[in-house]
Amino acid sequence: MSIKYAKRMEYIKGSAIRELLKLTEQPEIISFAGGLPAPELFPIEEMKEVCLKVLDTDGKAALQYSTTEGYLPLRKIISERMRYSGIEIPADDILITSGSQQGLEFSGKVFLDEGDTVICESPSYLGALNAFKSYLPRFVEVEMDNEGMKMDELEKALEANPNAKFIYTIPDFQNPSGITMSFERRKRLVELSVKYNVPIVEDNPYGDLRFEGERIPAVKHFDTAGMVIYLGTFSKTFSPGLRVGWVAASPEIVRKYVLVKQGADLQCNSMAQRETAAFVQMFDIDKHINKIIEVYGRRRTLMIETMEKEFPKNVKFTYPSGGLFTWVELPEGVDAAAVLKKALEEKVAFVPGGSFYPNGGNENHFRLNYSCMPEDKIVEGITRLGKVLKTL
Numbered sequence: 001m002s003i004k005y006a007k008r009m010e011y012i013k014g015s016a017i018r019e020l021l022k023l024t025e026q027p028e029i030i031s032f033a034g035g036l037p038a039p040e041l042f043p044i045e046e047m048k049e050v051c052l053k054v055l056d057t058d059g060k061a062a063l064q065y066s067t068t069e070g071y072l073p074l075r076k077i078i079s080e081r082m083r084y085s086g087i088e089i090p091a092d093d094i095l096i097t098s099g100s101q102q103g104l105e106f107s108g109k110v111f112l113d114e115g116d117t118v119i120c121e122s123p124s125y126l127g128a129l130n131a132f133k134s135y136l137p138r139f140v141e142v143e144m145d146n147e148g149m150k151m152d153e154l155e156k157a158l159e160a161n162p163n164a165k166f167i168y169t170i171p172d173f174q175n176p177s178g179i180t181m182s183f184e185r186r187k188r189l190v191e192l193s194v195k196y197n198v199p200i201v202e203d204n205p206y207g208d209l210r211f212e213g214e215r216i217p218a219v220k221h222f223d224t225a226g227m228v229i230y231l232g233t234f235s236k237t238f239s240p241g242l243r244v245g246w247v248a249a250s251p252e253i254v255r256k257y258v259l260v261k262q263g264a265d266l267q268c269n270s271m272a273q274r275e276t277a278a279f280v281q282m283f284d285i286d287k288h289i290n291k292i293i294e295v296y297g298r299r300r301t302l303m304i305e306t307m308e309k310e311f312p313k314n315v316k317f318t319y320p321s322g323g324l325f326t327w328v329e330l331p332e333g334v335d336a337a338a339v340l341k342k343a344l345e346e347k348v349a350f351v352p353g354g355s356f357y358p359n360g361g362n363e364n365h366f367r368l369n370y371s372c373m374p375e376d377k378i379v380e381g382i383t384r385l386g387k388v389l390k391t392l
């Protein structure tokens, strides 16, 4: 029997690396491979109160179907909180999604036909690339430096691909590189988007997790023409398990996402939306975020200091001022996937970088996560990794 699947399934594949990373679930392995928030910081006691309150005061609605757009008080909270990023947007122009991942998937569905072009950072978030891939696009990668996407390279890509459907960017503490786009480049990015009439999908799960320095306004802050689709989430500042994210864009574009969501799942979880709103109303989420920043910031500093001490000098890495990841560059020609095999023998793991480049190449990179590992394990794991790197 041979079952005929959709063509897209040829592009949606498990990878050999995923198989290797399954090993990282063994308890004796120190894994810097994941991208999980630290579970010890989840506000569990507070959430007991929140759940009771929601059920006591609004139980029937919390267990009922609701509108596709989402729970209005939550959309109002999001609208107010987006001011921190320099964005003025009414609650009406916000759609609640199941994490920002659903916003990414919907971006593919709303914009992409087979063969269409997506312009993205090089490297970029694997989960987004995979979500877009099921719509069979081509990817044009734009090189980055420590200020984010290079704007002259982006302009060349736009000139060469005038029908590109959107530019995908993660401007703050990018996954995987940890790089943050500078103020000037954000401004320029929006100018280029308008000039070439190509919208921007701004994916910003990490902007609130800044350890030092001034917050830079979101790309959407510079958007006066309705070209930027902003994807946000409570996953990294509150709870990824509740799956509450959002899309904020012009009324015309949000409407398209609403239509697509109706077909996908009708609406987000009514209970989770109310719990998220009630948490923000009953407790101080900014205080909670500051606690996360303090812990991750310490872990970042310790990881980088240990890398400086233990890694050979020909290995380079980024110094992120927020978020969850640092990005390591091995000498040209070294394959990080082969290094992972050796590292696993020493019971330490990371994600090799090749799959973050949609068109391949760049196998000499890997990503390290510091949010989800206690400090003693960071020192121990990075020291072990340093030993492996010294044998190369």
Ligand code: PMP
Residues within 6 Å of the ligand: 035, 098, 099, 100, 101, 102, 125, 127, 170, 175, 203, 205, 232, 233, 234, 235, 240, 244, 245
């Ligand atoms: N975008 C980026 C850049 C991410 O790193 C992640 C999570 N790893 C997501 C989107 C998806 O997050 P969520 O669906 O939990 O909001």
